[in-house]
Amino acid sequence: MSRTIIVSNRLPTKAHRTEGGLDFTPSEGGLATGLGSIYRADGNIWIGWPGLVVEEPAEQQHVIDQLQADSMRPVFLTETEIRDFYEGFSNETLWPTFHYFSQYAVFDQQQWEAYVAVNEKFCEAVLQEAGPEDTIWVHDYQLLLLPEMVRKARPDSSIGFFLHIPFPSHEIIRAMPWREQLLKGMLGADLIGFHTYGYMRHFLSAVSQLLGYSSQNGMIEAGTRSVLVDAFPMGIDYDKYAELAASQAAIQSEQTYREALGNVRVILSIDRLDYTKGIAQRLLAYELMLQRYPEWREQVTLFMLVVPSRDQVEKYKELKEEIDELVGRITSTYRTLSWNPVQYFYRSFPIEDLAGLYRLAEVALVTPMRDGMNLVAKEFVACKGDRPGVLILSERAGAARELSDAIIINPSDMPQVAEAMHEALIMPEQEQRQRMASMQALVQQYNVHHWVQLFMDRLTYSKIKQQTLATTKLDAEVLHEMVEKYRKAKQRLLFLDYDGTLAPFTKNPQKARPDEDLLQLLRALSADENNRVVIISGRDRSTLQEWLGHLPLDFIAEHGVWYKSRDEEWTMAQALRSDWKLEIRPILAMHVSRTAGSFIEEKDYSLVWHYRRADAELAAVRARELISHLNFLATNNDLQVMEGNKVVEVKSTGVNKGVAAARWLANYPEANFILAMGDDRTDEDTFRAMPEDAFTVKVGGTGRSLALYHLSTTNEVRRTLRALL
Ligand SMILES: O=P(O)(O)OC[C@H]1O[C@H](O[C@H]2O[C@H](CO)[C@@H](O)[C@H](O)[C@H]2O)[C@H](O)[C@@H](O)[C@@H]1O
Numbered sequence: 214m215s216r217t218i219i220v221s222n223r224l225p226t227k228a229h230r231t232e233g234g235l236d237f238t239p240s241e242g243g244l245a246t247g248l249g250s251i252y253r254a255d256g257n258i259w260i261g262w263p264g265l266v267v268e269e270p271a272e273q274q275h276v277i278d279q280l281q282a283d284s285m286r287p288v289f290l291t292e293t294e295i296r297d298f299y300e301g302f303s304n305e306t307l308w309p310t311f312h313y314f315s316q317y318a319v320f321d322q323q324q325w326e327a328y329v330a331v332n333e334k335f336c337e338a339v340l341q342e343a344g345p346e347d348t349i350w351v352h353d354y355q356l357l358l359l360p361e362m363v364r365k366a367r368p369d370s371s372i373g374f375f376l377h378i379p380f381p382s383h384e385i386i387r388a389m390p391w392r393e394q395l396l397k398g399m400l401g402a403d404l405i406g407f408h409t410y411g412y413m414r415h416f417l418s419a420v421s422q423l424l425g426y427s428s429q430n431g432m433i434e435a436g437t438r439s440v441l442v443d444a445f446p447m448g449i450d451y452d453k454y455a456e457l458a459a460s461q462a463a464i465q466s467e468q469t470y471r472e473a474l475g476n477v478r479v480i481l482s483i484d485r486l487d488y489t490k491g492i493a494q495r496l497l498a499y500e501l502m503l504q505r506y507p508e509w510r511e512q513v514t515l516f517m518l519v520v521p522s523r524d525q526v527e528k529y530k531e532l533k534e535e536i537d538e539l540v541g542r543i544t545s546t547y548r549t550l551s552w553n554p555v556q557y558f559y560r561s562f563p564i565e566d567l568a569g570l571y572r573l574a575e576v577a578l579v580t581p582m583r584d585g586m587n588l589v590a591k592e593f594v595a596c597k598g599d600r601p602g603v604l605i606l607s608e609r610a611g612a613a614r615e616l617s618d619a620i621i622i623n624p625s626d627m628p629q630v631a632e633a634m635h636e637a638l639i640m641p642e643q644e645q646r647q648r649m650a651s652m653q654a655l656v657q658q659y660n661v662h663h664w665v666q667l668f669m670d671r672l673t674y675s676k677i678k679q680q681t682l683a684t685t686k687l688d689a690e691v692l693h694e695m696v697e698k699y700r701k702a703k704q705r706l707l708f709l710d711y712d713g714t715l716a717p718f719t720k721n722p723q724k725a726r727p728d729e730d731l732l733q734l735l736r737a738l739s740a741d742e743n744n745r746v747v748i749i750s751g752r753d754r755s756t757l758q759e760w761l762g763h764l765p766l767d768f769i770a771e772h773g774v775w776y777k778s779r780d781e782e783w784t785m786a787q788a789l790r791s792d793w794k795l796e797i798r799p800i801l802a803m804h805v806s807r808t809a810g811s812f813i814e815e816k817d818y819s820l821v822w823h824y825r826r827a828d829a830e831l832a833a834v835r836a837r838e839l840i841s842h843l844n845f846l847a848t849n850n851d852l853q854v855m856e857g858n859k860v861v862e863v864k865s866t867g868v869n870k871g872v873a874a875a876r877w878l879a880n881y882p883e884a885n886f887i888l889a890m891g892d893d894r895t896d897e898d899t900f901r902a903m904p905e906d907a908f909t910v911k912v913g914g915t916g917r918s919l920a921l922y923h924l925s926t927t928n929e930v931r932r933t934l935r936a937l938l
């Protein structure tokens with residue numbers, strides 16, 4: 214049976230040293246709490262670090278035994294590894310960078326090397342545990358290199374990767390050394406998931422601009438593999454929290470807090486100690502609220518739970534001091550003998566107490582500067598049951614993309630946050646209930662089970678998609694079958710692309726004239742009265758006319774703008790506009806001036822930027838920039854941006870070789886031998902339009918295509934066509 218092997222830096226259980234030996238408790242943090250309750254099914258296991266340095270072999274064995282009983286497999290990290298891999302590269306380089314705190318990021322070669330080495334250590338553990346049938350699901354930023362490492366050892370395995378933190382703009386990513394290695398590490402997976410479409414878009418543009426890989430519908434062409442990317446906003450175990458909140462333990466805990474706090478309104482704040490969570494800014498906003506609305510003094514308290522986290526990292530130590538100071542200042546300024554403006558706890562609470570607090574609080578204040586998702590917001594909603602309550606949520610938490618019935622704020626706008634607190638405290642109960650109910654419906658439906666299911670379904674889809682893109686070599690056996698079918702057929706259609714298929718590429722496209730050998734071949738093919746030979750090309754019609762017009766061929770030019778039947782004149786398939794050229798031409802011209810050797814080709818209804826002659830590396834980057842710029846303009850102008858072999862082409866939507874080929878096919882319902890050959894992206898549209906029994910042949914490249922077969926060179930194409938004669 215196939216299992217899922219979950220791999221993350223931290224296990225959902227952590228070991229502690231106590232006087233009596235080792236103790237085991239649940240881990241904090243969204244990844245562990247979110248997935249912790251469901252991975253155990255179906256023989257799945259979880260591989261990760263147990264949160265403590267354990268070096269003594271007997272003690273390690275004890276940890277292994279304890280965790281094994283709960284389907285976990287520990288990876289032990291040494292003190293040095295914790296310093297350089299966990300506190301170092303993971304939390305002083307990647308964490309700040311990915312959360313837009315680049316000014317905090319440390320770039321240290323030794324830490325990078327530790328990161329590589331620990332990822333390898335995890336890889337060994339995975340290879341020991343996972344069988345060939347198992348699905349491997351890697352989690353989060355501490356293990357960005359792991360998918361590629363596992364892929365190298367197990368090329369066919371099914372590997373998913375999910376990033377729990379934001380993926381920032383490529384401008385931020387490009388500032389990092391090792392950026393290519395990190396991106397390629399992730400691309401070892403078959404599916405890469407993010408919490409939001411925003412993060413996903415950033416990833417696609419980073420991969421495009423930094424590695425030169427293009428994508429379509431979330432499928433990245435990463436060298437010889439394709440990798441699917443998608444957004445999966447993580448949910449929580451809704452029923453677990455709802456039930457917990459209704460339990461005696463939670464009700465009891467709520468009562469205890471209520472009695473201790475007296476009759477004040479409670480604003481709740483829960484996070485790990487982290488500068489991304491905006492804890493200090495939140496305190497300042499609360500202070501501002503008390504200044505602006507003195508009527509709330511002695512009427513409200515901020516119940517602030519800060520869970521210790523990464524406390525050996527310098528920036529976290531500094532933050533702890535800052536928070537202590539702020540709490541001290543606010544308390545000493547505003548407190549009275551019977552009232553505390555802030556109830557501040559620096560420790561972690563058992564889950565029943567958290568549920569009690571979620572029940573108790575009138576307002577939850579979740580105001581991170583950046584947060585991948587933020588599960589606390591969702592837990593608050595799930596625990597509220599049919600009682601009122603208001604969520605104030607930062608627009609920079611992933612959760613804000615879903616919880617639009619919260620009061621959404623900009624966490625840097627202190628006055629806005631202060632006003633939001635006031636607004637929440639005076640919000641009519643009816644409105645609170647309405648907003649809460651609609652958020653509950655969402656959090657309940659998109660729960661963590663749903664999340665896992667969606668991810669796994671997409672992983673399966675990615676595998677299937679990869680299969681359909683695999684082609685087989687057009688070898689002697691296939692050729693034999695092809696020739697047989699050709700001989701028997703009475704009506705044959707041959708769709709032949711020109712550049713890269715019939716003729717090899719030249720530095721200057723005007724030099725790719727057909728040679729005598731090719732002309733002879735086409736003459737012979739079209740001489741057979743059972744054949745219609747269609748040159749289906751992106752080239753302009755006058756060039757095709759000049760080079761091949763004297764032969765009895767059919768033509769589809771400019772990817773389908775123009776048609777010509779053997780004995781007829783050129784006609785246009787549909788009315789098109791070209792006035793958009795005025796706007797687009799200067800953009801291409803600017804790219805020409807920035808990229809030596811590139812040039813513009815102008816056709817009747819399209820503009821093309823050619824970069825074959827430019828410096829390959831520079832041009833690849835420029836091409837990505839141009840595509841992203843053009844795509845931005847294209848949608849509003851009914852234009853499409855097509856990528857060919859070392860060309861970027863802009864033309865009207867609705868024009869492509871697939872539409873053109875389909876139109877042609879409709880004219881020949883009797884055709885019983887159909888062949889389509891092509892080499893680039895635009896030929897994929899032709900392949901897609903072909904009936905199932907057609908011979909479709911991709912020429913060159915990695916051989917990955919919608920076509921059934923592949924050939925390597927234009928010479929092989931000609932040899933194949935000659936074999937038919
Ligand atoms: O393992 P730690 O260093 O103690 O840190 C705890 C975890 O924090 C991060 O959680 C993230 O995942 C949540 C669920 O997807 C998400 O809601 C939140 O926004 C993220 O910050 C981190 O990503 C985990 O790897 C850590 O284990």
Ligand SMILES: O=c1ccn([C@@H]2O[C@H](COP(=O)(O)OP(=O)(O)O)[C@@H](O)[C@H]2O)c(=O)[nH]1
Pocket residue numbers: 240241242243244246247483484485520560561562563567586587588589590592
């Ligand atoms: O004392 C505590 C306080 C919080 N949490 C949990 O820690 C998680 C925090 O996840 P979130 O996604 O909000 O942020 P992260 O810490 O992962 O960045 C939530 O499930 C909380 O219930 C916990 O286990 N113990």
Ligand SMILES: [Mg+2]
Pocket residue numbers: 710711712713714891892893
């Ligand atoms: Mg071509």
